[in-house]
Amino acid sequence: MRFVITILLILAFNIANSQEKMKEYRKLTKEERTVIIDKGTERPFTGKYYNHKDKGVYKCKQCDAPLYRSNDKFDSHCGWPSFDQEIKGAVKRIPDRDGKRTEIVCNNCGGHLGHVFIGEGFTPKNTRHCVNSISLVFEEAKEHKFQKAVFASGCFWGTQYWFDKQDGVISTKVGYTGGHIKNPSYRMVCTGRTGHAEAIEVIYDPEKISYDDLVKIFFETHDQSQVNGQGPDIGHQYRSAIFYMNSDQKKIAERNIRILKSKGYGVATELNKFDIFYNAEEIHQSYYEKKGGTPYCHIYTKKF
Numbered sequence: 001m002r003f004v005i006t007i008l009l010i011l012a013f014n015i016a017n018s019q020e021k022m023k024e025y026r027k028l029t030k031e032e033r034t035v036i037i038d039k040g041t042e043r044p045f046t047g048k049y050y051n052h053k054d055k056g057v058y059k060c061k062q063c064d065a066p067l068y069r070s071n072d073k074f075d076s077h078c079g080w081p082s083f084d085q086e087i088k089g090a091v092k093r094i095p096d097r098d099g100k101r102t103e104i105v106c107n108n109c110g111g112h113l114g115h116v117f118i119g120e121g122f123t124p125k126n127t128r129h130c131v132n133s134i135s136l137v138f139e140e141a142k143e144h145k146f147q148k149a150v151f152a153s154g155c156f157w158g159t160q161y162w163f164d165k166q167d168g169v170i171s172t173k174v175g176y177t178g179g180h181i182k183n184p185s186y187r188m189v190c191t192g193r194t195g196h197a198e199a200i201e202v203i204y205d206p207e208k209i210s211y212d213d214l215v216k217i218f219f220e221t222h223d224q225s226q227v228n229g230q231g232p233d234i235g236h237q238y239r240s241a242i243f244y245m246n247s248d249q250k251k252i253a254e255r256n257i258r259i260l261k262s263k264g265y266g267v268a269t270e271l272n273k274f275d276i277f278y279n280a281e282e283i284h285q286s287y288y289e290k291k292g293g294t295p296y297c298h299i300y301t302k303k304f
Helices: 004-024 030-037 154-164 186-190 211-220 247-262 288-290
Strands: 055-059 066-069 091-095 100-105 114-119 127-131 136-139 149-153 169-177 195-203 239-244 270-273 277-279
Touching: 030 055, 030 239, 055 169, 066 127, 066 136, 091 114, 114 270, 136 154, 149 154, 154 195, 195 211, 195 239, 211 247, 211 277, 239 247, 247 270
Parallel strands: 239 270
Antiparallel strands: 055 066, 055 136, 091 100, 100 114, 114 127, 149 195, 149 239, 169 195, 169 277
16 A cells, blocks of 8 residues: 555656646647647748758757757758757657657657658768757857857868867857958968968857867867968968957966966967958858868867
């Protein structure tokens, strides 16, 4: 009898806990419930986020849990938003009731998102999360919450490769900064006469990754001792530089430089006040993600 009472108490607690959680969830419309609760599918090419290009985070419509970063979104022409990677631990995979596909649900509330497909070859990650727009809500990468960092460490393809791998990095863009020519092109910068460096703009969530962490990644993924070049890429446009936004960023950069020098490392990295960043041409954005492979002169080396 005592065992039965214990089981009933546990069940009652779980039900109460579940009801309490439901109070925290967003109230869904009939159309939203059809997909999120009843595991339906919205019509292709009709969803709000199918052609959505803004930078930020896609969250669960029901519970507001962060699910995907805009950096991991790509166009698969399938009719629904496609992502090749979820935020770590945010999405759960379960066998679909059709016995063939793999369903994906929010790992926090269990809300239906869509399906995941492997081996299609759309991106180097070889994964496609096919997600219903109606299951998502978007949070834009606004400056009041997220922060910006700008680094230059040789060819910007390799620099972006490493920063894109960091948890807490919301988005990245490669481009040009530090020079005297407005709206430079890649060919102009390659002449070495614009004063610009190939650089990367990083938008990050300081609650998940600190500027100090980013500076360390910067130093550990290139040779900061090389002057006006990186590996086989030679020229002032390939210099090592940190473009700080404020005095706090400058102090953090200076502290890490002192640490490196105390360890015997040479440091040729320039510290410059950030002015303006010009986005590079689309062909250069997320280069290794599009083409596959790994950087030829950006190799991770533990230094701190």
